[in-house]
Amino acid sequence: MSGDRLSYKLDSTLETVDNAEQTATRIASESGFGEDEVMQIAMAVREAAVNAVLHGNAYDPEKKVELEFVRTKDDLVIFVRDQGKGLDLAKVPDPLAPENLLKTSGRGIFLIRSFMDDVQITPSQAGTEFKLTKHVHGATAGGKEASQ
């Protein structure tokens, strides 16, 4: 990471998912997060990248996934953007509902929300943007649900 910002684009492939996770691990470590928090950040970024590659861009070779890491004094903020049709948040099921517990998919966004301090998902016709924030310091650092 040069300076406080790193941004790059990747193809819509599974390699991108691994790349995103590895980059997140490195940057979170360099930002001073503890081992558990690094794992949480990396998994949240991985899940957002999975969403971008599979559900957003649907493996379309013409579409890219953009990753942006921004380090501020208080936060590590990560943007994951795709070029898909835009996620319909109303169709995202609650994976904790009894009728959904045995479903084989639909837990990615839940895990992202569990592991990050703030999550904003902005769908548009140009694609979907995930903005993931983890506080470097503060009472909420360490994940919300995972620490319960």
Place this chain on the structure above:
Amino acid sequence: MNLKISTRQVDGVNIVDCSGRITLGEGSVVLRDQVKDLLGKGQKKILLNLGDVNYIDSSGIGELVSAYTTVRNQGGELKLLNLTKKVHDLLQITKLYTVFDVKDDETAAVKAFR
């Protein structure tokens, strides 16, 4: 590290020793194929030893759920053994810990199969 799997049989129970990561792509496919292979051979008592699984993502969780329901729908049993803290925590927050039959002792786990 991708998922590596080996199987052994103890008292009629098929123990699947898993090592590595169960994630979207190869890791999930390896596990799925192994369970399918066992069921194809009529082996319906399956104990997944996850003691050396250090990472699992939402796709991997989905694969565990799929294995569980597939085995159960064929009249078999699938249990989990030796969860690492990371996997344990993930199953807790996704409320799946109480869905799976989770064991931490192999001998007791084998005896628990009907």
